[in-house]
Amino acid sequence: MAPGSLDTLGALQRSVLEVLWELGEGTVADVRSGLGRRKQPAYTTVLSVMQKLEKAGWLGHREAGRAYVYFPTCSRDEAGRGSLRGLVDRVFGGDPLAAFQHLLDDRRISVEKLAELGALIAKKRKERT
Numbered sequence: 707m708a709p710g711s712l713d714t715l716g717a718l719q720r721s722v723l724e725v726l727w728e729l730g731e732g733t734v735a736d737v738r739s740g741l742g743r744r745k746q747p748a749y750t751t752v753l754s755v756m757q758k759l760e761k762a763g764w765l766g767h768r769e770a771g772r773a774y775v776y777f778p779t780c781s782r783d784e785a786g787r788g789s790l791r792g793l794v795d796r797v798f799g800g801d802p803l804a805a806f807q808h809l810l811d812d813r814r815i816s817v818e819k820l821a822e823l824g825a826l827i828a829k830k831r832k833e834r835t
Contacts, residue, residue: 708780708788709763718747722755723764723778723785731777733770 712720725740726732732740738752747755756776759765767774780788798804809815810823 708785710788711792712785712789713792715759715764718751718755719759719764722752722759724782726765726776726778727782731775733773733775737776 712723715723721741722737725737729736729740734749734753734756737756738746738749741747741752756765760767760776763779765776766779767776769775794800794802794805798808810820815823
């Protein structure tokens with residue numbers, strides 16, 4: 707279960723989470739190098755962000771010698787579901803059908819993606835019956 711909505715996190719916080727979701731776990735140095743920015747944030751900045759994410763429930767850690775190895779407490783999918791659930795609650799009054807109708811009305815969704823959505827709906831319908 708996600709500790710909150712990804713929407714509440716800053717850009718660097720989300721980037722740190724993305725790196726850890728990719729790595730599975732890592733030290734501050736691992737995350738810092740995984741950020742892949744032209745100008746990397748200072749070690750202490752990344753450490754501070756990771757400590758704040760841990761305090762907020764997004765990360766946990768274990769000791770490995772003198773270093774801490776951090777890991778995400780939820781998967782990317784769990785975090786996405788939690789954020790989407792919050793969006794549906796805030797914007798669509800908790801009605802997932804209203805949110806889905808807005809997505810379907812978006813002309814940027816290709817015919818192929820609509821077919822994939824149809825297949826996913828059919829699969830879920832079959833699973834639940």
